[in-house]
């Protein structure tokens with residue numbers, strides 16, 4: 001080895017030592033390959049694990065009976081009527097999936113999102129049914145207005161000559177009503193996804209005021225305006241009719257701002273925080289977990305799911321291996337909870353691996 005190379009190697013190792021704050025042996029004493037020689041050995045030293053306990057299955061519910069509308073861009077995902085929703089939940093729960101996350105598709109939309117907080121709204125009906133059929137299954141409800149608004153935005157829209165704005169504070173009242181109606185129907189956890197400022201505090205206050213002080217809030221704390229949501233908009237029929245969501249969701253370029261969003265939500269009473277999307281935002285997951293140490297959820301969104309499904313169907317990638325590796329990466333980054341459309345499949349794979 002040339003002198004310069006040797007010096008460079010030495011410096012690199014010194015850097016590593018400094019990073020670890022303790023002396024590290026050097027080659028040939030240190031041979032990292034030694035502990036990779038057999039499956040059992042690799043299992044023994046594995047640092048991160050995937051478990052069915054971490055999985056949450058998102059489900060889309062709409063009115064009717066025996067309805068299973070396939071989402072073309074998300075193979076294996078359907079809009080389900082409540083009876084079919086229960087079947088899907090039973091299948092996931094039987095494989096050990098502890099929780100589902102519900103999204104509603106109402107029959108009618110208006111500019112007050114009244115379906116979002118109707119006592120007999122589609123999500124409220126679905127929650128009551130699931131809690132009756134599967135009392136042990138955790139039912140998390142997505143709290144937002146966009147699926148119920150005729151214009152598809154997450155808050156009340158004020159139209160002016162120069163364009164439309166989303167009114168933050170008036171929207172909080174509607175979001176609180178929606179969250180409270182979910183809790184009244186029996187939801188175990190409410191998950192506000194709208195990204196309005198102050199929504200966690202508004203929802204916490206509304207829940208506490210109505211005797212639901214034990215209902216946890218999982219906030220979509222760092223939710224980015226992302227092109228990865230494309231297939232979801234078809235699934236939830238929630239695409240905005242004009243404009244986009246860049247005034248409420250975060251700019252993909254911002255990480256420090258994500259930490260501020262999370263800090264705010266925790267200060268307002270969030271019990272769990274979420275980063276969405278997941279795979280392209282592993283640095284955010286890592287920083288959120290390191291900074292706050294709160295239960296952290298990663299939402300592996302529709303686009304992530306669809307890309308793997310499509311490439312898998314073409315035989316370009318190994319769908320199962322890529323799915324598992326991606327979820328493991330989210331865990332390694334710091335996620336405790338994995339929200340994925342592949343939850344039932346993953347639960348099946350994990351069971352077979354045991």
Ligand SMILES: [Zn+2]
Nearest residue numbers: 144145146154
């Ligand atoms: Zn929304």
